[in-house]
Amino acid sequence: MEGVIDADTRALLSEDGALDWCVTEFVRVVDARLPPRVFLRHCPELASAGSAGPLTPSATPVTLQLLGSDPRALAANAAQAIDQGATRLDLNFGCPAKTVNRHDGGASLLRAPERVYAVVDAVAGVGQRHGASVNAKLRLGFDDKQLALACAQAAEAGGAGELVVHARTRREGYRPPAHWEWIARIRAEVSVPVVANGDIWSLEDYWKARTLSGCRDVMLGRGMLADPWLARRIRHWLETGGERLAPTPWPARSALLIRYAEAKRGAGMPEKVIVSLLKQWLNIMRGRDPGAAARFMALRRETALAPFVAGLSDLGSKSDSVNSGPSARASSTMAT
Numbered sequence: 419m420e421g422v423i424d425a426d427t428r429a430l431l432s433e434d435g436a437l438d439w440c441v442t443e444f445v446r447v448v449d450a451r452l453p454p455r456v457f458l459r460h461c462p463e464l465a466s467a468g469s470a471g472p473l474t475p476s477a478t479p480v481t482l483q484l485l486g487s488d489p490r491a492l493a494a495n496a497a498q499a500i501d502q503g504a505t506r507l508d509l510n511f512g513c514p515a516k517t518v519n520r521h522d523g524g525a526s527l528l529r530a531p532e533r534v535y536a537v538v539d540a541v542a543g544v545g546q547r548h549g550a551s552v553n554a555k556l557r558l559g560f561d562d563k564q565l566a567l568a569c570a571q572a573a574e575a576g577g578a579g580e581l582v583v584h585a586r587t588r589r590e591g592y593r594p595p596a597h598w599e600w601i602a603r604i605r606a607e608v609s610v611p612v613v614a615n616g617d618i619w620s621l622e623d624y625w626k627a628r629t630l631s632g633c634r635d636v637m638l639g640r641g642m643l644a645d646p647w648l649a650r651r652i653r654h655w656l657e658t659g660g661e662r663l664a665p666t667p668w669p670a671r672s673a674l675l676i677r678y679a680e681a682k683r684g685a686g687m688p689e690k691v692i693v694s695l696l697k698q699w700l701n702i703m704r705g706r707d708p709g710a711a712a713r714f715m716a717l718r719r720e721t722a723l724a725p726f727v728a729g730l731s732d733l734g735s736k737s738d739s740v741n742s743g744p745s746a747r748a749s750s751t752m753a754t
């Protein structure tokens with residue numbers, strides 16, 4: 419997720435081993451072959467990639483995402499990324515940002531399935547020659563869903579090995595609801611695996627998305643930032659046949675945010691930028707956690723790092739969740 423999920427975030431969110439894979443922010447391709455440093459900036463994990471490709475410190479595979487509309491340029495950059503160690507590539511057909519769409523990238527290609535095909539075909543060809551898999555990340559359309567099935571079929575015909583579908587059009591932005599039932603319609607038209615994405619914030623959302631889409635796998639976006647233990651929660655529930663992990667208490671959440679700040683400070687990021695990244699993360703967390711909500715309100719005008727970090731750990735214990743920890747188990751179960 420652009421501006422949100424960088425290598426430090428990937429390292430933290432994947433460290434409990436509950437994620438099967440994660441994806442970089444998109445590398446934007448216009449018409450030139452980008453220098454190696456651009457790929458390294460988006461995916462520092464490439465620096466130590468072995469035969470399994472780039473991995474987070476906990477050995478979770480990292481997929482490198484490309485965004486663009488020029489098949490030749492994308493193919494050349496896919497070759498560059500593979501040369502640097504990427505083994506899994508993803509093509510972005512979902513970005514709704516106006517600047518990206520104005521330059522004919524992201525979701526704008528969903529207006530023309532033949533262009534989706536051309537892009538996937540060019541990159542999948544490179545992937546096949548070099549042993550890298552190529553996936554496509556789609557929305558249900560640009561303005562409406564008329565071409566949802568045609569675009570998915572085009573991506574499959576072009577050689578995408580897997581489709582991740584964010585169950586909304588570009589026009590629908592991030593507004594609920596996500597139309598998970600449309601993913602089932604797509605699944606009926608393609609034979610490659612389809613991964614459901616959009617608005618999975620909780621165990622209940624996960625199960626609803628799975629049920630309505632028929633997908634075995636889901637992709638977690640903002641939900642993983644709101645509750646960094648969501649993947650673990652889902653995995654535990656599946657592995658135990660319905661046992662739920664207790665909500666994660668604020669101290670564990672704040673410890674994670676502080677470790678993130680420390681990683682950024684260690685990398686030399688300016689303190690004001692670190693504070694704004696922490697606010698961005700807290701802002702996503704606060705809808706789901708009273709401890710985060712209290713800190714967000716108390717710290718929203720703070721711009722210096724030290725008091726911000728102190729505030730994350732010290733303030734407002736009344737509103738904190740009081741469960742015993744991320745691995746604590748509650749007795750309630752949810753029928754499968």
Ligand SMILES: Cc1cc2nc3c(=O)[nH]c(=O)nc-3n(C[C@H](O)[C@H](O)[C@H](O)COP(=O)(O)O)c2cc1C
Nearest residue numbers: 419420443444555584615616617618638639640641
């Ligand atoms: C701030 C932000 C940045 C995003 N950046 C990307 C991106 O770089 N590549 C991508 O495929 N999707 C990106 N997305 C979309 C998410 O991957 C996901 O499809 C979308 O947020 C819906 O899932 P969610 O409801 O679980 O967040 C971004 C979303 C947000 C909110």
